[in-house]
Amino acid sequence: MEGIEHKTVRVNGINMHIAEKGEGPVILLIHGFPELWYSWRHQIKGLASLGYRALAPDLRGYGGSDAPASIESYTCLHIVGDLIALLDAVTPDQDKVFVVGHDWGAIIAWYLCLFRPDRVKALFNLSVPFIPYNPKFKPVEAWRAYFGKDHYISRFQEPGVMEAEFAEIGVGRAVLELLSYRVPDPLLLPKGNLFGHPLDCPVDLPPWLSQQDAEYFATQFEKTGITGALNYYRNFNRNWELTAAWSGSKIKVPVKFVMGDLDLVYTMPGMKDYIHNGGFKRDVPFLEEAVVMKGVSHWINEEKPDEINKYMFDFFSKFH
Numbered sequence: 001m002e003g004i005e006h007k008t009v010r011v012n013g014i015n016m017h018i019a020e021k022g023e024g025p026v027i028l029l030i031h032g033f034p035e036l037w038y039s040w041r042h043q044i045k046g047l048a049s050l051g052y053r054a055l056a057p058d059l060r061g062y063g064g065s066d067a068p069a070s071i072e073s074y075t076c077l078h079i080v081g082d083l084i085a086l087l088d089a090v091t092p093d094q095d096k097v098f099v100v101g102h103d104w105g106a107i108i109a110w111y112l113c114l115f116r117p118d119r120v121k122a123l124f125n126l127s128v129p130f131i132p133y134n135p136k137f138k139p140v141e142a143w144r145a146y147f148g149k150d151h152y153i154s155r156f157q158e159p160g161v162m163e164a165e166f167a168e169i170g171v172g173r174a175v176l177e178l179l180s181y182r183v184p185d186p187l188l189l190p191k192g193n194l195f196g197h198p199l200d201c202p203v204d205l206p207p208w209l210s211q212q213d214a215e216y217f218a219t220q221f222e223k224t225g226i227t228g229a230l231n232y233y234r235n236f237n238r239n240w241e242l243t244a245a246w247s248g249s250k251i252k253v254p255v256k257f258v259m260g261d262l263d264l265v266y267t268m269p270g271m272k273d274y275i276h277n278g279g280f281k282r283d284v285p286f287l288e289e290a291v292v293m294k295g296v297s298h299w300i301n302e303e304k305p306d307e308i309n310k311y312m313f314d315f316f317s318k319f320h
Contacts, residue, residue, distance in 0.1 A: 001041055003048070008064065011085035012078070017064025018057045018086070022048025025098060025121075026091045027316070028083065029056040030112075032103020032127070034175045034229050036063045038216055039102065042305030043312070050313055052098075057086060059108070061228020063220050071159065074231035076111040076239045083108070084116060095119070098316050102126040102301055104232050111243075113251050122254040122319050124312050126300050128265055129257060129275055129290070132283045133247045139236040146269060150188040156233040163227055165191065169199055171226050172218030176203040179217060182297035184267040208303045251284040256315040258308065260296030288315065 004021045019037040021044050029040040037056040044054040058065040060082055061074060068074075087097060098121050101109030106128040113120050144154045156162050166174040177195040180203055181187060189195075197203070205214055221229075257280075259266055266272065274280055281287050291311065293304065301308045 001038075001044075004044060006064075009086060009089050011089055012081045014060055014066040014068065014082065016057050016060070016066070016082060016086060018055060018090070019044065020053065020055045020090075021045070022051070022053045024051045024053050025316075025320070026053045026055055026087075026094050027098040027100060027312075028087065029054060030083070030099065030101040030105030030108050031056070031059065031062070032101075032105045033232060034178050034217075034221065034226065035103065035105075036217065036220055038063075038213070038220075039299075039302060040100075041213075043100070043301060043309060046305070046309035047312070052316075053091075055086075055090065055097075057083070059105070061231055063224065067224060067228035071231050071234045072238070074228070075235045075242055076108065077115075077242060079108050079232075080112050080115050083112060084119065087119060096121040098122055098124070098319070100124045100126070100312065101128075103128060103298070107131075110251060111239075113253050113255075114243075114246055114249055117252045120253045122316060123251075123256075124315055125255065125257050126308070127259045127263055127298055129259075129271070129280055130251055130284050133240070133243050133249075135244070135247065137240075139240055141237075147186050148188070150190045152187040152189050153233055153236065155189045156230050159227075159234065162189075162230055163225065165189075165194060166226055169194060170222075172222045173199075173203060175217055175221045175226070176205065176209075176214050179209060179214075179299065180204060180206050181264070182206055182262065182299070184262045184264055184297075186268075187264060206297075206299070206303070208299065208305075250282075252286065254286045254288060254319070255284050256288050256291075256311065257284075258291040258293065258300065258311055260293050260298065260300050260303070262295060262297045263300070264298055266292065 040056045047054040061067040
């Protein structure tokens with residue numbers, strides 16, 4: 001990955017690894033699960049060539065960043081705290097930055113805009129729309145009731161359980177199975193038959209993941225384990241409790257949102273109606289557009305890097 005600089009920065013009580021390239025207005029790229037700074041490799045290169053400084057951290061619990069031991073250390077307040085401290089440390093001259101998020105990174109980006117809109121110039125978010133606080137919707141219980149106990153979010157809740165099951169097939173393999181999941185159906189992980197593929201066959205990688213990419217992801221997670229990453233899911237209900245104070249709050253920054261029509265999030269109950277029939281625009285009043293790309297799955301920034309880079313550049317170039 002030519003010309004990308006790597007450094008470790010002390011932020012909010014942890015060491016955070018960041019990858020960066022380019023000069024100019026900062027674009028903070030926030031990865032999802034089970035991803036790394038590396039998920040943004042095409043964007044880092046593309047944005048740097050267009051006159052931006054692309055900044056992609058490994059979030060706490062991932063890759064080269066520290067992974068605190070306690071589950072409670074992975075709430076939305078901790079993660080947003082890390083990112084604000086990171087911006088203070090590495091972009092002290094820029095009050096506001098552009099933000100891009102995908103998957104869990106998109107969820108964190110929404111929280112960042114909710115808590116600190118004063119630090120965000122504009123947000124380009126992928127795959128997960130803003131889900132406003134709802135006092136009647138306790139997330140984990142609601143998903144379990146709808147999708148059953150084998151749904152991945154339910155299966156990730158119990159500390160140690162999923163780690164042990166992933167270890168049986170190999171953590172690296174489990175991560176590649178997740179990164180190769182490209183159907184719009186809910187992800188179910190039944191015990192004893194997690195991904196339904198025989199272990200003596202290699203993982204069927206999608207065309208956008210080269211063998212080299214796959215090795216990087218697999219090796220990193222084999223090294224760090226996956227507990228830190230799973231702890232984000234173990235804070236769904238805690239985040240819900242912590243954000244009760246923002247009930248009714250809207251996202252007050254300019255936003256563009258893009259997702260694929262084969263994304264498992266797009267096919268969740270009520271999601272299409274929310275995105276297309278006014279709910280999303282009500283909660284995110286400065287939403288410029290919600291684009292749904294045909295035939296594209298969840299891993300949108302890796303699957304369609306050129307299109308995503310163009311959408312991103314066209315959107316951000318309005319704010320100079």
